[in-house]
Amino acid sequence: xxxxxxxxxxxxxxxxxxxxxxxxxxxxxxxIASRTKAKCDAIKEKLEGTTKTKLxxxxxxxxxxxxLIALINSYQPEAVLxxxxxxxxxxxMDACLAxxxxxxDTANYEPEDTAKFxxxxxxxxxxxxxxxxxxxxxxxxxxxxxxxxxxxxxxxxYFDEINYIDILDCNAGDHGYPFATNFNPEINIREVxxxxxxxxxxxxxxxxPMEIKRVYNFPKVGSKDMxxxxxxxxxxxxxxxxxxxxxxxxxxxxQSYLTHLKCLENVGMTSIEPILxxxxxxVPLQFLKAVLPDPSSLGPRTKGKxxxxxxxxxxxxxxxKKLYIYNVCDHEExxxxxxxxxVAYTTGVPAMIGAMMVLTGKWxxxxxxxxxxxxxxxxxxxxxxxxxxxEITDTPELxx
Ligand SMILES: NC(=O)c1ccc[n+]([C@@H]2O[C@H](COP(=O)([O-])OP(=O)(O)OC[C@H]3O[C@@H](n4cnc5c(N)ncnc54)[C@H](OP(=O)(O)O)[C@@H]3O)[C@@H](O)[C@H]2O)c1
Numbered sequence: 001x002x003x004x005x006x007x008x009x010x011x012x013x014x015x016x017x018x019x020x021x022x023x024x025x026x027x028x029x030x031x032i033a034s035r036t037k038a039k040c041d042a043i044k045e046k047l048e049g050t051t052k053t054k055l056x057x058x059x060x061x062x063x064x065x066x067x068l069i070a071l072i073n074s075y076q077p078e079a080v081l082x083x084x085x086x087x088x089x090x091x092x093m094d095a096c097l098a099x100x101x102x103x104x105d106t107a108n109y110e111p112e113d114t115a116k117f118x119x120x121x122x123x124x125x126x127x128x129x130x131x132x133x134x135x136x137x138x139x140x141x142x143x144x145x146x147x148x149x150x151x152x153x154x155x156x157x158y159f160d161e162i163n164y165i166d167i168l169d170c171n172a173g174d175h176g177y178p179f180a181t182n183f184n185p186e187i188n189i190r191e192v193x194x195x196x197x198x199x200x201x202x203x204x205x206x207x208x209p210m211e212i213k214r215v216y217n218f219p220k221v222g223s224k225d226m227x228x229x230x231x232x233x234x235x236x237x238x239x240x241x242x243x244x245x246x247x248x249x250x251x252x253x254x255q256s257y258l259t260h261l262k263c264l265e266n267v268g269m270t271s272i273e274p275i276l277x278x279x280x281x282x283v284p285l286q287f288l289k290a291v292l293p294d295p296s297s298l299g300p301r302t303k304g305k306x307x308x309x310x311x312x313x314x315x316x317x318x319x320x321k322k323l324y325i326y327n328v329c330d331h332e333e334x335x336x337x338x339x340x341x342x343v344a345y346t347t348g349v350p351a352m353i354g355a356m357m358v359l360t361g362k363w364x365x366x367x368x369x370x371x372x373x374x375x376x377x378x379x380x381x382x383x384x385x386x387x388x389x390x391e392i393t394d395t396p397e398l399x400x
Pocket of ligand 1: 007008009010011012013033034035036039060061062063083084085086088106107139140141142143144145182183184187295296343346347
């Protein structure tokens with residue numbers, strides 16, 4: 001049915017490519033293009049013969065708009081799924097605009113030299129995408145992504161207004177290393193070492209990194225420490241969910257991870273300021289990434305489950321109402337199915353589903369849109385079908 005260009009060939013892309021190949025009726029032709037073509041060739045070789053999807057590969061520098069335009073013009077995809085790094089969002093959006101090609105990503109733009117992520121840069125493309133008649137779907141991973149779809153679904157079917165949302169991201173997986181990150185270490189450490197913040201009564205409340213801690217008893221996982229972080233979907237949900245008074249995001253971290261992170265911070269290893277080392281400029285955080293385990297190598301070692309979901313409190317027919325929608329995913333089952341751990345799986349599956357929504361025309365809204373702006377129903381059905389079944393309860397434990 002459709003041709004998709006996938007940019008990037010890391011942990012998340014690997015899962016999305018496996019899932020596209022399971023879904024050949026929609027994705028009958030995909031091209032995998034990344035900085036290191038050998039990685040694209042390796043996954044093509046692994047999957048060819050197991051799928052009806054036609055696979056091709058290419059080398060591309062996703063930071064170079066002209067190179068991207070040339071690739072899009074030669075391959076002629078209907079949509080581009082950006083699974084490279086947040087630094088490349090704008091160059092890829094520029095190329096999609098120039099070629100009138102739909103765009104999907106999983107993370108908002110972040111300048112490489114400033115650890116700051118927000119939607120303003122990508123929202124500035126709204127009019128141009130609308131005029132070009134192409135859709136940009138922002139944030140089609142799990143968080144952002146499924147958390148926005150859960151919010152739109154809760155609003156559509158269960159609430160007249162939602163006043164409070166707590167997004168809870170629990171990874172109870174154990175990979176056996178004292179310290180490793182479950183997705184790109186540079187992006188992950190930039191995110192968790194930043195100041196925290198949450199949205200309340202129309203404004204942002206800022207906290208010190210990891211200042212707010214809660215303990216939560218996650219269904220099917222158990223009791224875990226979780227910490228309040230800033231997270232990108234807070235920004236779009238604060239605008240798109242009417243009646244909202246407060247949105248917070250919590251992520252679980254084990255004590256070993258936090259102790260190592262504090263130590264690395266204290267010695268300057270998480271800094272993004274370049275330093276001179278033996279006459280050469282290096283960025284400490286990029287050097288740290290090079291010595292940490294590659295997240296894609298964690299798959300065979302990781303045991304345990306993730307539980308990610310949203311607690312909603314609001315009103316229906318004048319009565320207060322509570323709801324918790326969540327997904328539980330098992331690291332070992334993910335590895336058996338696609339050769340990756342659950343953090344990559346819970347991002348790669350929604351990335352495939354987002355691309356499917358756009359390619360099939362179920363979601364067709366020229367402009368630049370966050371995921372909660374679309375009809376959640378077909379996406380919720382697809383989550384059940386493609387490996388991320390969700391559960392719903394109206395008696396959740398609440399977070400104080
Ligand atoms: N929404 C969510 O729930 C969620 C969760 C996790 C991750 N994410 C996002 O998912 C994306 C992928 O994460 P990941 O863990 O898969 O990262 P990763 O394993 O580091 O993969 C990134 C891929 O992008 C390629 N790349 C980097 N710079 C490039 C360039 N200039 N040109 C072409 N290709 C380039 C890399 O190439 P090389 O192989 O040559 O290094 C690599 O294949 C990130 O944006 C991350 O923030 C979203």
